[in-house]
Amino acid sequence: PRESRTIELLLTAQGVTSFEPRVPLLLLDFAYRHTSSVLQDALQLSADPYTSHAGSRPSASSGAAPVNVGDAAITSNAVQLAIASRLAYQFRGGGSSGGGGGASKDWLLDMAKERNKVALPRIPPTEWGLRLPGEKFVLSGTGWGLRDVWAGQEALEESSESEGEDEEGDMEMEDVI
Incomplete structure (x- = not known):
């Protein structure tokens, strides 16, 4: 080359x-x-x-x-x-x-x-306290879509628990008691 x-x-x-x-x-x-x-x-x-x-x-x-x-x-x-x-x-x-x-x-x-x-930026005299960034710029803000993921995981766990039987066909301990 x-x-x-x-x-x-x-x-x-x-x-x-x-x-x-x-x-x-x-x-x-x-x-x-x-x-x-x-x-x-x-x-x-x-x-x-x-x-x-x-x-x-x-x-x-x-x-x-x-x-x-x-x-x-x-x-x-x-x-x-x-x-x-x-x-x-x-x-x-x-x-x-x-x-x-x-x-x-x-x-x-x-x-x-x-x-x-x-x-x-100047802080107006009428405001006080710590100035935080907007909701969309912080990890604790809404809109990250975690609630949907958590709801999906809970639904999967509930559906697996509702089946009630394990691999050998036996009842789970929760269902027996």
Whole structure:
């Protein structure tokens, strides 16, 4: 492939003159896997409202609702964060203790400052207490369809109990007493 030839030229430009024929293919495979994983991470981060709106202008949906992954456009902030996290995890040991790297503290502080430039909505003086997100954004809200699932499971349990006999044809203990 053409990309393999490009990698061979890169190796010779760096002074590597002797290598096995499969080395460029291995490097090509590594580059493809690394690039695709970084782009997948960036797509996930772009869908996250807390990372996708860092440094952007405040809007009605700023940090309010999660975006579907299919609707998200990859941003440069998301790519930078994905690359930094991949580098920290894959190439510097992965742990935060002893030798593990990570995104630089200064870069993360700059990103946090950019995000914190967006002001939180003002609380009217007539309202008080903790402001929670809308019903559709919380796990305890209605509309998750669990009641239907639970009702279906209860119906299955009741129908299996009403049969009254087990595999050998004997009556269950509840029916005898």
